[in-house]
Amino acid sequence: MATTATESKELMQGADEAEEPKSQGALAFYREEVADLVRMIARTFYYVFRGKREKGAFTRQCFAIGNQSMFFMAVTMGFIGAIVLYQMCMQAKRIIPDLTMIGGMYLKLLLRELGPSVGAMPLATRVGAGIAAEIGSMVVTEQTDALRMSGADPVDYLVVPRVLAATLMCTVVLVLGAGFAYFAGMLVAVNSFELNVHSFINLSDVTWRDVTLGLIKCVFYGCAIALVSCHRGLRTFGGSEGVGVATTQAVVGSLFCVIILNFILSAIGHIVLPP
Amino acid sequence: MIRVEDIHLSFKSPVLRGVSFEVQEGEIYALIGPGASGKSVLLKTIAGLLRPARGHVWIGDVEVTASDELQMMELRKKIGMLFQNYALFDKTVGENIAFPLERLFDMPEDEIRERVAERLAAVALPGIEDRIPASLSGGQKKRVGVARATIARAPVVLYDEPTAGLDPVTSQKIYNLIRDEQRAQKSTAIVISSDVAGVLTIADRVGMLLNGRLIFEGTVEEARASKHPAVEQFVHGKTEGPL
Amino acid sequence: MKAALLSLPTQVGVAALAIAQQTGGIAIMAAQILRRLLPPKIDRVEFFRNMYRMGVQSLPIVIATAFFTGGIMVIQAAPIVQSFNATHFVGWAALFTTFREIGPLLIALMFNGRVGANNTAELGTMVVTEQIDALRALAIDPITYLVVPRALSMAITMTALVILGDFFAIFGAIVTADVMLDFPPASFMNHGLPMVEFWDFQVGVIKAAFFGVMIGLASCYFGLATTGGAPGVGRAVNRSVVASASGIFITDYLSTFVLA
Numbered sequence: 001m002a003t004t005a006t007e008s009k010e011l012m013q014g015a016d017e018a019e020e021p022k023s024q025g026a027l028a029f030y031r032e033e034v035a036d037l038v039r040m041i042a043r044t045f046y047y048v049f050r051g052k053r054e055k056g057a058f059t060r061q062c063f064a065i066g067n068q069s070m071f072f073m074a075v076t077m078g079f080i081g082a083i084v085l086y087q088m089c090m091q092a093k094r095i096i097p098d099l100t101m102i103g104g105m106y107l108k109l110l111l112r113e114l115g116p117s118v119g120a121m122p123l124a125t126r127v128g129a130g131i132a133a134e135i136g137s138m139v140v141t142e143q144t145d146a147l148r149m150s151g152a153d154p155v156d157y158l159v160v161p162r163v164l165a166a167t168l169m170c171t172v173v174l175v176l177g178a179g180f181a182y183f184a185g186m187l188v189a190v191n192s193f194e195l196n197v198h199s200f201i202n203l204s205d206v207t208w209r210d211v212t213l214g215l216i217k218c219v220f221y222g223c224a225i226a227l228v229s230c231h232r233g234l235r236t237f238g239g240s241e242g243v244g245v246a247t248t249q250a251v252v253g254s255l256f257c258v259i260i261l262n263f264i265l266s267a268i269g270h271i272v273l274p275p
Numbered sequence: 276m277i278r279v280e281d282i283h284l285s286f287k288s289p290v291l292r293g294v295s296f297e298v299q300e301g302e303i304y305a306l307i308g309p310g311a312s313g314k315s316v317l318l319k320t321i322a323g324l325l326r327p328a329r330g331h332v333w334i335g336d337v338e339v340t341a342s343d344e345l346q347m348m349e350l351r352k353k354i355g356m357l358f359q360n361y362a363l364f365d366k367t368v369g370e371n372i373a374f375p376l377e378r379l380f381d382m383p384e385d386e387i388r389e390r391v392a393e394r395l396a397a398v399a400l401p402g403i404e405d406r407i408p409a410s411l412s413g414g415q416k417k418r419v420g421v422a423r424a425t426i427a428r429a430p431v432v433l434y435d436e437p438t439a440g441l442d443p444v445t446s447q448k449i450y451n452l453i454r455d456e457q458r459a460q461k462s463t464a465i466v467i468s469s470d471v472a473g474v475l476t477i478a479d480r481v482g483m484l485l486n487g488r489l490i491f492e493g494t495v496e497e498a499r500a501s502k503h504p505a506v507e508q509f510v511h512g513k514t515e516g517p518l
Numbered sequence: 519m520k521a522a523l524l525s526l527p528t529q530v531g532v533a534a535l536a537i538a539q540q541t542g543g544i545a546i547m548a549a550q551i552l553r554r555l556l557p558p559k560i561d562r563v564e565f566f567r568n569m570y571r572m573g574v575q576s577l578p579i580v581i582a583t584a585f586f587t588g589g590i591m592v593i594q595a596a597p598i599v600q601s602f603n604a605t606h607f608v609g610w611a612a613l614f615t616t617f618r619e620i621g622p623l624l625i626a627l628m629f630n631g632r633v634g635a636n637n638t639a640e641l642g643t644m645v646v647t648e649q650i651d652a653l654r655a656l657a658i659d660p661i662t663y664l665v666v667p668r669a670l671s672m673a674i675t676m677t678a679l680v681i682l683g684d685f686f687a688i689f690g691a692i693v694t695a696d697v698m699l700d701f702p703p704a705s706f707m708n709h710g711l712p713m714v715e716f717w718d719f720q721v722g723v724i725k726a727a728f729f730g731v732m733i734g735l736a737s738c739y740f741g742l743a744t745t746g747g748a749p750g751v752g753r754a755v756n757r758s759v760v761a762s763a764s765g766i767f768i769t770d771y772l773s774t775f776v777l778a
Binding site for chain 2: 052141142143145146147148149150151152153
């Protein structure tokens with residue numbers, strides 16, 4: 001009976017045991033998970049072209065992601081915009097007393113960097129956690145098994161609509177968020193630094209290259225967040241605590257992907273689409 | 276019809292340690308055993324949801340263990356499955372039941388609707404197509420699950436704990452439902468159950484799993500008459516014995 | 519996926535009530551924690567166990583994050599300093615933003631996602647499996663035994679991680695400046711680094727402490743407020759991560775103006 005009890009404990013509390021072997025084979029664990037992620041990405045792309053469309057799934061996901069994140073992002077980006085503008089002005093005053101260039105510099109920075117990359121952080125937290133928790137709960141209640149038995153590959157049925165929707169909606173939300181950041185920054189510039197609204201709104205510094213780089217980053221981030229979070233959700237193991245673990249890993253993984261992509265895209269952008 | 280050969284599977288420790296058995300076409304095979312002996316894992320392996328470390332599974336003449344996910348989709352037209360916790364989707368009852376038909380077959384919508392209505396009538400829940408699972412009782416959800424598992428008239432149906440958590444009357448009704456379905460479709464069924472007395476009323480043959488090994492296989496009479504200490508204790512629900 | 523068909527005012531009202539309830543709950547928990555800190559009544563074993571776990575769990579991710587952040591900031595600052603013909607300022611430009619803003623923010627978000635979410639999941643599972651009730655029945659106060667060590671650990675670990683992260687950010691910045699801008703490390707150390715004020719570094723550390731407290735409070739609150747069985751834990755983690763993220767940004771905003 002002792003053996004059965006041990007086995008039953010291990011079956012029920014898989015997540016509990018998951019901590020011990022993980023620390024010993026951490027590198028092997030990451031390697032395996034990344035390999036599985038790559039396989040999932042391959043299957044996702046296959047199903048984007050050859051999958052079976054579920055009526056309205058894409059639209060529903062767009063609505064869910066947009067609804068979920070818009071208010072949060074509006075508030076967050078407003079704060080970020082205010083903070084960054086304030087910092088920029090404070091530090092700029094130390095080298096050049098004249099702040100009339102700030103508006104143009106700020107917009108350029110917003111388009112290339114702040115809007116997409118800094119905005120992607122809270123967005124990754126919100127959207128990533130949401131997707132992973134939803135899919136993770138489905139795994140734990142055997143719904144993903146039921147999907148497979150009913151002829152619906154979870155990658156086709158769950159992942160594809162979310163990845164497509166996130167790629168689109170994250171871009172939309174990040175663009176709108178950048179708008180909020182711009183206005184918040186403008187408010188701070190006008191109120192705290194007595195800058196003129198007209199001199200702040202300066203589009204002469206901005207080129208199509210900035211806009212292109214910003215949009216490219218948004219698209220990549222949205223896609224990456226969805227792929228990583230879906231994968232973490234599908235790999236949930238071990239009951240209710242497993243869903244928590246999956247959410248954690250989704251947020252951290254998404255954030256990390258955003259950072260790495262930011263580094264790569266910024267470096268490429270510096271060369272191919274110079275500011 | 277279903278052939279299982281030397282299945283080995285481990286998660287963090289061995290769960291199945293060399294299980295082999297066969298289920299004949301048209302019979303109901305009961306899989307019993309104490310908690311966590313590996314029954315659900317075995318059933319999922321047969322369904323192709325889990326991959327064993329070693330061993331083979333055949334359904335008909337298709338080897339499940341050698342098929343990839345896309346090939347399995349073809350095979351799943353012929354398998355229906357009922358899950359322990361119902362695993363109903365976040366849709367209406369009607370949409371849940373119709374789902375396998377929509378994904379696996381190209382059937383016209385009115386034919387699908389007819390079949391769903393017929394299934395709901397068969398499980399004694401007529402007309403609830405537009406309800407959502409959250410508004411149903413446990414027994415009703417299980418019956419919806421049975422409807423979904425049998426909607427494609429699959430030749431193989433797998434039931435994982437169809438009566439867990441249900442009162443004795445509802446349990447027996449579900450067992451009778453399973454048996455009536457099987458007779459009507461001439462299908463093959465594997466039924467996992469912790470309710471030994473109940474499941475033995477409908478089974479043709481029985482297998483008992485203990486610690487990941489099949490320690491007994493035979494007809495219902497043989498199971499009841501077995502002198503193997505673990506089998507005898509489990510089948511008759513005694514408190515004294517090796518378990 | 520179930521679209522809420524409530525009218526807009528109702529949705530706003532519901533959200534406002536929820537936020538009020540959560541803010542209130544967190545404030546109450548903060549008060550409870552404070553009461554147990556003066557005089558200090560801390561479970562030593564739990565405290566050190568959590569310090570170790572949270573620190574070790576976060577180390578690799580924070581080091582990697584900080585390194586890349588230093589690099590990214592150099593790439594961002596490069597065009598700006600070059601347009602002013604002030605390339606030797608690149609170190610300062612990259613690093614002061616990192617120390618003051620991006621570093622603490624990013625590390626806080628990572629920490630929130632890793633340790634905060636984990637914490638909520640643990641406490642939530644304990645609630646759902648009735649372990650919290652069991653503790654109370656054994657006359658062990660859950661706040662003293664569970665919450666105080668964790669919240670305190672998170673505040674301290676966050677601060678330590680940001681300090682450590684700042685060093686790795688410098689490293690990342692130096693490497694990137696060398697590789698991408700052909701800016702020699704020696705030059706960076708001599709010109710760029712000294713221009714960064716110690717106060718910039720300190721601001722970042724103070725913020726880190728605030729963020730740590732925020733994450734500690736929020737993750738413990740949402741963990742203990744879990745309802746609804748296994749799926750409830752997933753929901754609690756979700757809410758905790760998002761609420762902490764909001765809190766981080768709001769705290770950042772407030773502290774920017776206070777710590778000018």
